[in-house]
Amino acid sequence: MTEPIKVAVIGCGAIAVRRHIPEYADHPNVKLVAFADPRLERAEEQAARFGARAFSDYKTMLAEIEVDAVSVCTPNHLHADAAIAAANAGAHVLVEKPMATNEQEALAMIKAAQDNGVLLMVGHNQRLMPPHVKAKEVLESGRLGRVLSFRTSFGHPGPEGWSLDGRDSWFFRKDEAVMGAMGDLGVHKSDLIRWLLNDEVADVAAFVGTLHKENTAVDDNATCILRMKSGAIGTLVASWTYYRGEDNSTILWCENGVLKIGTDPDRQVILELRDGTWENIEAGAISTNEKQLPSFVIEEFVDCIVNHKQPTISGEEGLRSLKVILAAFESQETGKVVAVES
Structure with a gap:
């Protein structure tokens, strides 16, 4: 042993x-x-x-x-x-x-x-969630053809319900958090969309701001338009003001149909084809703040150590996903479309 x-x-x-x-x-x-x-x-x-x-x-x-x-x-x-x-x-x-x-x-x-x-x-756990893994398998099978446009959203009521310190959490202190909903949730989705599409973000236009959380300088909402290097365009949304509950969903509109992930709690992956047929794909569930499921991050990390292999969610990958978020903040500050350095 x-x-x-x-x-x-x-x-x-x-x-x-x-x-x-x-x-x-x-x-x-x-x-x-x-x-x-x-x-x-x-x-x-x-x-x-x-x-x-x-x-x-x-x-x-x-x-x-x-x-x-x-x-x-x-x-x-x-x-x-x-x-x-x-x-x-x-x-x-x-x-x-x-x-x-x-x-x-x-x-x-x-x-x-x-x-x-x-x-x-x-710790970009979204790549490891079973519905996302299954969705990537569907995309790689070629059944849907090329992804043309997409919407990916991650929102919940805010970290005050998650953090051990509630509303006094570091999440709301700009000097410690630096970024709010975009650093908490948006970066998860920039990583997910890059991975799902096997593509890189080329350009970002974004509105990032603090709409409702009081006494904080960090962002609580962001809506971004992304153009991928393949030409696909879509939106990325991050929010701390989804007060009716968490949303972690992605919809991909493709040449041959639509792939919906996390849009229905009972049907985690839904495939709707242009010929009018559809199917539900069994895929487990996505962990939420309210319902903690395995993240698979620790399992992956330990496996890499034991088997002496580089993590697929490497520092280089983390940086590529971070650059998308940084570009969104730059877009908000300048009012311009910002190119993401590859």
Whole structure:
């Protein structure tokens, strides 16, 4: 039997407590050995559960504990520093999205992983959700022909219902979050549409703003028009004001029909062909804030470590998806269509 992978978690907020930690705990090849959080009691609570050590400072943790892998679950502005420190300590890194707050940070993270011979993976879980996996299989089969246009949307009532700190969460503090709904949800969809279409975003025109959340400078809504390199055009929507409930749906209008994903809770993938026929494709479900299902991110990360293979959701992929969001902010600021650097 091989030795378990020793994992540390930096940041013990909602995404760690609800996704990373339980999925590591359920994995037979993992041993949780350390937790770090500026609010030491949060790290101590998790450490007590797993016979691990607790730290208020991740740099001290990395200096004192030998770990094989680290999950970075901090506020956005700390992603780069924590990921680079972990890589420099020789640990493989799984970082939450958005991987960084700007391109320079992302490039520094990628370089640190390369220089230290460790893996860098970004937690873009939408690629791994069973309905999205099934939809990509349908697209790659060629049945629908070329994707001509699309709409992809991700919205929920806001992080106050998700974060352990409610309305006092770092999500609403511009200096820590840097970006709001676009960094929380929009980057998931830029990653998903790039992956589903096996295509890159060429141009972005966007309206990004704060429409309803009070006392915050971060965006709570965004609507973007994307033109892909293939010529396909579509919209990407991110919102923290879907107060009636979460929407994580995508519709692809293709040459030979329509592919609907997540538009019906009982029929996750629907195929409607131009000849009038249709079919429901069994595909599992998409995890939501209200209904936590496996994200498959931890499973993928550990598999890459065990089998010495590069993650498909690599730092380079995370950067490509981040660039789309950064272009949207630039479009909002300039009032212009912004080309996305490839």
